[in-house]
Amino acid sequence: xxxxxxxxxxxxxxxxxxxxxxxxxxxxxxxxxxxxxxxxxxxxxxxxxxxxxxxxxxxxxxxxxxxxxxxxxxxxxxxxxxxxxxxxxxxxxxxxxxxxxxxxxxxxxxxxxxxxxxxxxxxxxxxxxxxxxxxxxxxxxxxxxxxxxxxxxxxxxxxxxxxxxxxxxxxxxxxxxxxxxxxxxxxxxxxxxxxxxxxxxxxxxxxxxxxxxxxxxxxxxxxxxxxxxxxxxxxxxxxxxxxxxxxxxxxxxxxxxxxxxxxxxxxxxxxxxxxxxxxxxxxxxxxxxxxxxxxxxxxxxxxxxxxxxxxxxxxxxxxxxxxxxxxxxxxxxxxxxxxxxxxxxxxxxxxxxxxxxxxxxxxxxxxxxxxxxxxxxxxxxxxxxxxxxxxxxxxxxxxxxxxxxxxxxxxxxxxxxxxxxxxxxxxxxxxxxxxxxxxxxxxxxxxxxxxxxxxxxxxxxxxxxxxxxxxxxxxxxxxxxxxxxxxxxxxxxxxxxxxxxxxxxxxxxxxxxxxxxxxxxxxxxxxxxxxxxxxxxxxxxxxxxxxxxxxxxxxxxxxxxxxxxxxxxxxxxxxxxxxxxxxxxxxxxxxxxxxxxxxxxxxxxxxxxxxxxx
Amino acid sequence: xxxxxxxxxxxxxxxxxxxxxxxxxxxxxxxxxxxxxxxxxxxxxxxxxxxxxxxxxxxxxxxxxxxxxxxxxxxxxxxxxxxxxxxxxxxxxxxxxxxxxxxxxxxxxxxxxxxxxxxxxxxxxxxxxxxxxxxxxxxxxxxxxxxxxxxxxxxxxxxxxxxxxxxxxxxxxxxxxxxxxxxxxxxxxxxxxxxxxxxxxxxxxxxxxxxxxxxxxxxxxxxxxxxxxxxxxxxxxxxxxxxxxxxxxxxxxxxxxxxxxxxxxxxxxxxxxxxxxxxxxxxxxxxxxxxxxxxxxxxxxxxxxxxxxxxxxxxxxxxxxx
Numbered sequence: 001x002x003x004x005x006x007x008x009x010x011x012x013x014x015x016x017x018x019x020x021x022x023x024x025x026x027x028x029x030x031x032x033x034x035x036x037x038x039x040x041x042x043x044x045x046x047x048x049x050x051x052x053x054x055x056x057x058x059x060x061x062x063x064x065x066x067x068x069x070x071x072x073x074x075x076x077x078x079x080x081x082x083x084x085x086x087x088x089x090x091x092x093x094x095x096x097x098x099x100x101x102x103x104x105x106x107x108x109x110x111x112x113x114x115x116x117x118x119x120x121x122x123x124x125x126x127x128x129x130x131x132x133x134x135x136x137x138x139x140x141x142x143x144x145x146x147x148x149x150x151x152x153x154x155x156x157x158x159x160x161x162x163x164x165x166x167x168x169x170x171x172x173x174x175x176x177x178x179x180x181x182x183x184x185x186x187x188x189x190x191x192x193x194x195x196x197x198x199x200x201x202x203x204x205x206x207x208x209x210x211x212x213x214x215x216x217x218x219x220x221x222x223x224x225x226x227x228x229x230x231x232x233x234x235x236x237x238x239x240x241x242x243x244x245x246x247x248x249x250x251x252x253x254x255x256x257x258x259x260x261x262x263x264x265x266x267x268x269x270x271x272x273x274x275x276x277x278x279x280x281x282x283x284x285x286x287x288x289x290x291x292x293x294x295x296x297x298x299x300x301x302x303x304x305x306x307x308x309x310x311x312x313x314x315x316x317x318x319x320x321x322x323x324x325x326x327x328x329x330x331x332x333x334x335x336x337x338x339x340x341x342x343x344x345x346x347x348x349x350x351x352x353x354x355x356x357x358x359x360x361x362x363x364x365x366x367x368x369x370x371x372x373x374x375x376x377x378x379x380x381x382x383x384x385x386x387x388x389x390x391x392x393x394x395x396x397x398x399x400x401x402x403x404x405x406x407x408x409x410x411x412x413x414x415x416x417x418x419x420x421x422x423x424x425x426x427x428x429x430x431x432x433x434x435x436x437x438x439x440x441x442x443x444x445x446x447x448x449x450x451x452x453x454x455x456x457x458x459x460x461x462x463x464x465x466x467x468x469x470x471x472x473x474x475x476x477x478x479x480x481x482x483x484x485x486x487x488x489x490x491x492x493x494x495x496x497x498x499x500x501x502x503x504x505x506x507x508x509x510x511x512x513x514x515x516x517x518x519x520x521x522x523x524x525x526x527x528x529x530x531x532x533x534x535x536x537x538x539x540x541x542x543x544x545x546x547x548x549x550x551x552x553x554x555x556x557x558x559x560x561x562x563x564x565x566x567x568x569x570x571x572x573x574x575x576x577x578x579x580x581x582x583x584x585x586x587x588x589x590x591x592x593x594x595x596x597x598x599x600x601x602x603x604x605x606x607x608x609x610x611x612x613x614x
Numbered sequence: 615x616x617x618x619x620x621x622x623x624x625x626x627x628x629x630x631x632x633x634x635x636x637x638x639x640x641x642x643x644x645x646x647x648x649x650x651x652x653x654x655x656x657x658x659x660x661x662x663x664x665x666x667x668x669x670x671x672x673x674x675x676x677x678x679x680x681x682x683x684x685x686x687x688x689x690x691x692x693x694x695x696x697x698x699x700x701x702x703x704x705x706x707x708x709x710x711x712x713x714x715x716x717x718x719x720x721x722x723x724x725x726x727x728x729x730x731x732x733x734x735x736x737x738x739x740x741x742x743x744x745x746x747x748x749x750x751x752x753x754x755x756x757x758x759x760x761x762x763x764x765x766x767x768x769x770x771x772x773x774x775x776x777x778x779x780x781x782x783x784x785x786x787x788x789x790x791x792x793x794x795x796x797x798x799x800x801x802x803x804x805x806x807x808x809x810x811x812x813x814x815x816x817x818x819x820x821x822x823x824x825x826x827x828x829x830x831x832x833x834x835x836x837x838x839x840x841x842x843x844x845x846x847x848x849x850x851x852x853x854x855x856x857x858x859x860x861x862x863x864x865x866x867x868x869x870x871x872x873x874x875x876x877x878x879x880x881x882x883x884x885x886x887x888x889x890x891x892x893x894x895x896x897x898x899x900x901x902x903x904x905x906x907x908x909x910x911x912x913x914x915x916x917x918x919x920x921x922x923x924x925x926x927x928x929x930x931x932x933x934x935x936x
Contacts, residue, residue, distance in 0.1 A: 330870060340749045345869070345892045382888035383910035546889070549870040550857050557857060583889060590827040590854035590885075
């Protein structure tokens with residue numbers, strides 16, 4: 001009788017789980033396939049770190065992350081126990097009386113204690129402390145799930161105290177099993193579905209941050225226009241989201257008071273898939289305005305502990321908008337510049353030629369030169385950034401590096417790619433690839449992190465591979481080898497500086513140590529700002545927002561927020577390593593009327609080198 | 615004969631018509647052909663009387679129900695009928711939006727050559743028309759072939775209004791009547807779309823006084839405004855000034871603001887960051903005042919003054935006033 005009742009409840013629980021899961025899996029299966037399992041060793045390493053060891057969960061929020069890890073490890077440890085109890089309850093096989101099961105049960109006691117401690121901590125955090133990342137309202141469902149988990153552990157521990165055959169003992173067993181079945185029924189429609197999906201999602205997440213496969217125009221691909229176009233990984237992401245809000249609190253747009261919240265984007269995707277019509281326009285699902293507020297800094301995607309990729313959705317939707325002519329006005333002007341003059345400023349290339357001549361640069365020749373220096377849009381035209389390039393040239397010459405430049409450059413295409421103008425990006429990229437191949441370039445040095453990322457990583461998608469290094473990496477290796485540098489040893493006072501990591505260098509490129517090593521080499525006292533290294537706070541220039549005016553950028557300027565963070569270090573000098581960070585932050589400094597000094601990393605190094613050799 | 619097709623709306627002449635008249639006079643002088651101006655549309659009389667001041671042989675008005683309101687079908691039909699009555703070698707038009715709309719259709723209908731967006735005429739022998747190609751990267755000299763009339767449209771600003779020669783006395787104005795079936799017009803125009811106008815259109819300003827962070831504080835904006843007033847100039851600013859709310863956002867010049875091309879751009883305390891420079895690089899004459907001799911603004915300034923703008927600006931105001 002009780003076995004039959006248990007069978008009935010078991011099948012009801014499984015059916016509820018299966019039905020809801022099937023709805024979601026069907027939506028994933030119906031999508032254009034965007035799953036990929038390239039670079040398996042990396043994926044396995046990341047699986048070990050982020051799923052098994054919970055590294056990404058713990059890294060940003062050590063206390064809550066560790067408590068979560070206790071619960072997760074506890075769940076894994078309990079898998080065998082739960083299976084044995086179900087087999088018993090269903091009358092299939094009774095292993096509960098074996099000696100190994102008894103030993104296993106006892107072994108589980110510390111796990112149960114850890115889970116209990118973890119879940120109580122998380123419940124208090126969610127229901128009473130209520131950090132902003134978890135949203136404005138307390139989720140009753142989360143509270144229920146937390147109480148379920150606590151009940152599971154308490155009933156597990158009580159079983160040691162109660163006579164199994166007694167009424168209390170039976171009730172305890174039933175309570176434990178019923179909670180598990182209710183849990184199964186609740187999971188798929190809640191954020192607790194991450195229990196099932198996140199290991200898969202983490203495994204399937206692209207090894208490359210912000211991975212945007214090239215559109216194939218031959219196949220008339222135009223980017224994401226409607227809900228139907230959302231790819232399989234994007235859909236999996238939507239159902240995996242655990243709503244922890246790491247993406248939200250790390251988003252510079254959200255931090256500056258804008259409407260964009262990456263978590264909302266993922267939840268909107270989920271609702272659109274489950275409830276909305278398949279032909280709903282993504283510009284309406286997410287709001288066009290919000291889509292244009294993303295700087296593509298990549299913080300959301302990089303901090304996500306469950307493997308969600310936000311950038312393919314955000315930039316994919318921009319592609320859909322641009323294909324329909326729905327880009328904001330400031331981008332129209334920039335696209336014109338790229339189309340007519342192949343640079344973001346719309347300036348004539350005679351100005352680049354003038355700089356190249358004035359700086360005494362030679363046209364690259366593989367027989368004469370070891371490396372090509374790529375100037376970029378900023379280096380070609382921005383007098384301010386050209387100072388930094390002159391410093392780089394001086395360092396290279398002092399170290400007898402033989403270098404040349406291309407006779408002609410186009411913008412690498414980054415501003416077009418990140419704003420969804422894929423056609424223009426591919427035109428620029430293909431033109432540059434042709435020129436680089438024709439010139440016989442094998443190794444490139446540039447001071448622009450966007451050029452490093454685009455030429456190095458994105459051009460590979462055309463099958464073009466070249467070694468491209470940011471000047472900080474190249475120069476650090478150069479000085480490490482030559483030992484010429486001296487720093488604090490000269491007895492002078494140490495410079496107090498702060499270093500702003502560019503998103504495309506620190507986060508995308510993982511280049512965080514070389515700039516600091518260069519600064520340390522010359523004895524600088526580097527005061528770290530909040531949000532540094534591989535999780536910097538964006539300057540606000542990325543994703544085409546360099547061209548947005550303040551009204552097109554509601555809330556505070558992202559650059560103003562970042563400038564205040566840098567100012568708070570107390571350092572009078574900000575060292576930058578990206579021309580666009582420099583433009584944005586200097587603008588913020590001027591708006592604030594502050595007397596903070598800015599110096600590009602290469603200018604800093606050149607100055608100290610000259611001092612050292614003087 | 616060279617026929618200029620004037621553009622007017624409700625009797626108000628589009629000034630670009632004068633530019634085309636200047637081009638026609640040059641072409642006519644070289645080819646020894648008289649110039650006539652054809653003024654199509656309702657209430658053409660007012661506009662016709664205005665262009666009659668030009669040194670042209672005659673002004674011809676063309677009024678017809680098919681011309682009002684403007685439709686490409688109506689214009690094509692009426693102008694084709696009118697040109698059949700006129701012995702034109704060239705038909706010149708300003709390269710306005712309206713011309714772009716109907717002129718190719720008209721030329722195709724009459725099976726004649728059209729050369730668009732012409733910036734100058736090379737005379738000597740057969741006149742050649744110079745037009746930009748490939749987004750202005752090249753220019754081509756184009757000589758029309760085939761039977762007359764040849765259609766030519768002129769880029770706005772390629773010829774100057776004040777280069778159109780005025781006649782000793784007003785030219786003769788006559789009306790031309792054409793027989794066009796107004797029912798062949800397929801388009802039914804809605805009321806013209808009015809784009810929400812930016813309150814300040816700096817792109818049309820002839821003189822601009824622009825303020826940068828060197829102005830130090832909001833109260834000092836008044837100094838720049840005085841100078842702007844004395845020069846009859848618009849006031850503008852770089853990004854930090856507008857971000858700080860010292861001047862409204864619509865007065866921002868640069869890549870994230872307006873793009874301007876005045877005859878005179880006076881940069882006060884502007885360092886000349888690239889995103890500002892790209893918004894004003896089209897200015898004819900740039901005068902920069904800045905304390906910092908290394909400021910990038912001096913790279914593109916025609917006249918640079920290194921010094922304290924609070925000393926220099928009042929001196930300029932005095933000089934302008936006297």
